[in-house]
Amino acid sequence: xxxxxxxxxxxxxxxxxxxxxxxxxxxxxxxxxxxxxxxxxxxxxxxxxxxxxxxxxxxxxxxxxxxxxxxxxxxxxxxxxxxxxxxxxxxxxxxxxxxxxxxxxxxxxxxxxxxxxxxxxxxxxxxxxxxxxxxxxxxxxxxxxxxxxxxxxxxxxxxxxxxxxxxxxxxxxxxxxxxxxxxxxxxxxxxxxxxxxxxxxxxxxxxxxxxxxxxxxxxxxxxxxxxxxxxxxxxxxxxxxxxxxxxxxxxxxxxxxxxxxxxxxxxxxxxxxxxxxxxxxxxxxxxxxxxxxxxxxxxxxxxxxxxxxxxxxxxxxxxxxxxxxxxxxxxxxxxxxxxxxxxxxxxxxxxxxxxxxxxxxxxxxxxxxxxxxxxxxxxxxxxxxxxxxxxxxxxxxxxxxxxxxxxxxxxxxxxxxx
Amino acid sequence: xxxxxxxxxxxxxxxxxxxxxxxxxxxxxxxxxxxxxxxxxxxxxxxxxxxxxxxxxxxxxxxxxxxxxxxxxxxxxxxxxxxxxxxxxxxxxxxxxxxxxxxxxxxxxxxxxxxxxxxxxxxxxxxxxxxxxxxxxxxxxxxxxxxxxxxxxxxxxxxxxxxxxxxxxxxxxxxxxxxxxxxxxxxxxxxxxxxxxxxxxxxxxxxxxxxxxxxxxxxxxxxxxxxxxxxxxxxxxxxxxxxxxxxxxxxxxxxxxxxxxxxxxxxxxxxxxxxxxxxxxxxxxxxxxxxxxxxxxxxxxxxxxxxxxxxxxxxxxxxxxxxxxxxxxxxxxxxxxxxxxxxxxxxxxxxxxxxxxxxxxx
Numbered sequence: 001x002x003x004x005x006x007x008x009x010x011x012x013x014x015x016x017x018x019x020x021x022x023x024x025x026x027x028x029x030x031x032x033x034x035x036x037x038x039x040x041x042x043x044x045x046x047x048x049x050x051x052x053x054x055x056x057x058x059x060x061x062x063x064x065x066x067x068x069x070x071x072x073x074x075x076x077x078x079x080x081x082x083x084x085x086x087x088x089x090x091x092x093x094x095x096x097x098x099x100x101x102x103x104x105x106x107x108x109x110x111x112x113x114x115x116x117x118x119x120x121x122x123x124x125x126x127x128x129x130x131x132x133x134x135x136x137x138x139x140x141x142x143x144x145x146x147x148x149x150x151x152x153x154x155x156x157x158x159x160x161x162x163x164x165x166x167x168x169x170x171x172x173x174x175x176x177x178x179x180x181x182x183x184x185x186x187x188x189x190x191x192x193x194x195x196x197x198x199x200x201x202x203x204x205x206x207x208x209x210x211x212x213x214x215x216x217x218x219x220x221x222x223x224x225x226x227x228x229x230x231x232x233x234x235x236x237x238x239x240x241x242x243x244x245x246x247x248x249x250x251x252x253x254x255x256x257x258x259x260x261x262x263x264x265x266x267x268x269x270x271x272x273x274x275x276x277x278x279x280x281x282x283x284x285x286x287x288x289x290x291x292x293x294x295x296x297x298x299x300x301x302x303x304x305x306x307x308x309x310x311x312x313x314x315x316x317x318x319x320x321x322x323x324x325x326x327x328x329x330x331x332x333x334x335x336x337x338x339x340x341x342x343x344x345x346x347x348x349x350x351x352x353x354x355x356x357x358x359x360x361x362x363x364x365x366x367x368x369x370x371x372x373x374x375x376x377x378x379x380x381x382x383x384x385x386x387x388x389x390x391x392x393x394x395x396x397x398x399x400x401x402x403x404x405x406x407x408x409x410x411x412x413x414x415x416x417x418x
Numbered sequence: 419x420x421x422x423x424x425x426x427x428x429x430x431x432x433x434x435x436x437x438x439x440x441x442x443x444x445x446x447x448x449x450x451x452x453x454x455x456x457x458x459x460x461x462x463x464x465x466x467x468x469x470x471x472x473x474x475x476x477x478x479x480x481x482x483x484x485x486x487x488x489x490x491x492x493x494x495x496x497x498x499x500x501x502x503x504x505x506x507x508x509x510x511x512x513x514x515x516x517x518x519x520x521x522x523x524x525x526x527x528x529x530x531x532x533x534x535x536x537x538x539x540x541x542x543x544x545x546x547x548x549x550x551x552x553x554x555x556x557x558x559x560x561x562x563x564x565x566x567x568x569x570x571x572x573x574x575x576x577x578x579x580x581x582x583x584x585x586x587x588x589x590x591x592x593x594x595x596x597x598x599x600x601x602x603x604x605x606x607x608x609x610x611x612x613x614x615x616x617x618x619x620x621x622x623x624x625x626x627x628x629x630x631x632x633x634x635x636x637x638x639x640x641x642x643x644x645x646x647x648x649x650x651x652x653x654x655x656x657x658x659x660x661x662x663x664x665x666x667x668x669x670x671x672x673x674x675x676x677x678x679x680x681x682x683x684x685x686x687x688x689x690x691x692x693x694x695x696x697x698x699x700x701x702x703x704x705x706x707x708x709x710x711x712x713x714x715x716x717x718x719x720x721x722x723x724x725x726x727x728x729x730x731x732x733x734x735x736x737x738x739x740x741x742x743x744x745x746x747x748x749x750x751x752x753x754x755x756x757x758x759x760x761x762x763x764x765x766x767x768x769x770x771x772x773x774x775x776x777x778x779x780x
Contacts, residue, residue, distance in 0.1 A: 075465060099467065389728070390727075395729055398513055399513065399530070414461055416468050
């Protein structure tokens, strides 16, 4: 009985309070993909409260969605004409949403954008549609002791491993017989991970999803450089260096820390537990240079304004308000993401000079490469994932990449070239 | 007159009572089907700034088109066949014919589906424009052909086992029926752990019972075991449901038929083939039709456990339907498969109905 009373009281007070706010200011609705993560929610709510208290014209209201169903919710809302004023969007998906007419170009001052890492700014067709409060970066996880024992050079940003050097390293580590696999690339993480993590390797070979000169995949994703990448990828599996598509999800999470894998391709989000367990022995190494420079994927979740919003000005003002260094640093401290400006990196605990994850900020600055910026990316990413899975399972490399090229081009054609 | 009035008011009540179900069926089954049929003739996307265009039967043509190609072994300058180090004839890759080859424009962007040797120096290829659809179609049919008889047979066996008046038989009935109550998605997740290549339960059991001789197998990660693994698990999950239908059928057979059979001195097999089986005729038709239709909609197992892989060895029509319609935002492509599947399953059901019709003896 007491419970019911307190719940009722809560409901009434909420209604009363929100009515109060609504009468004072225009409401800006905002959707966010991070439901279920309390730290993330607290950080966001703090910014929202600060913004709502800093002026009296607008009041932001946040609604959370679980990440798995977030994109579907946005699609459904767009079909129904119910998009909120502010939406967050995964970087490579942004062009698709901009093309589909969900997003309006942002009007954020150039000074603010100039300070940010390129991976945190989402541009398409010459307009900025989204900006991120953070970026993400990948590195090769390794143990210093393992490398030293086997006489392996520790690579630097200026002097990364080359392809032939890396092949020798894999062979050397494999010959020790100490590991189940020497290079865990994370095949268990199906979905966007494939295009995010393996796509840049193909770019480093000289391939790509699309040929930017004519917008076609044929001749690029199945071109000579891409086939060379595919053959190399298949050799990882054939030599037993890397676990294949049936990798156990649990092994992906803990295999490196348990010593089952010698090297692991992973993101900054897994770095904190790795440091906690391995301390000084833990190394985050830059990507391998396969011939066209070392590359890693860029762009994470970002914020944009919906085209149907009647409060473009207010929505843009809120996004610009979010981009203050103190908030960027707070997000980084809270959930370990890379702060997108040098100032906020300096303020953050983990990415400041001398901080434990500083290397990721440098990696992001030096190696980050955007995924193909086109509305066709959604399908291209899926086809790339399928081609990689098939190649890993022993498919003919050229045939698998041909199939991806045709499927991607067919999709582009179906959409009148996007 | 009065009767007619009563009839009319009864009819009205009848329609009224049927209305909720009829409306639901119309809005959630009939209407979507009609829409799918319409979409399959267009280039409809989930969302797109481009207007939807009518494309006629293009989607169906593209999906179903198959071409044939005969290729001769490679020759050197003198016109003699080239041999590799092992003395085998060498054949050019089909890629030479299917990628922008001006001499074979009709084969452009087709993919190799099947190949056969014609003599020693020739190969015959079947090329499909939509290879993944063709694979999904053949694998789904294979799945139905294996699952339907096996599942029906095992279900009948179980039904006869639990149709005995033994003490505690209800416990067994519950055990066999239990998997049916669990959602297929949950079952798939559990069996994914069971089939795990390194520390899965199945490998551990086989290792134990073979006293260590058994090498662990990556059941879902190999092209030759993945489909079998899915079939075994699907049968395990679905068998209880059909067992219950068989059981209902068994219990409609009058006990005196069995008594007569016993008096006549029939053995067990004779009792089964002359009393039980004829008595189950209608149940058998029902079970076969239901299993066939259910098996054609193979989806959650594939979506959760293999996502069509490895190397398309577990593709299914419904999985491709969802993958295209939702994953690739190509509603037209998904609709085309669903219309095809509807017509395909409908014709099979009609065929089943035809061969099991009541024959009138002269």
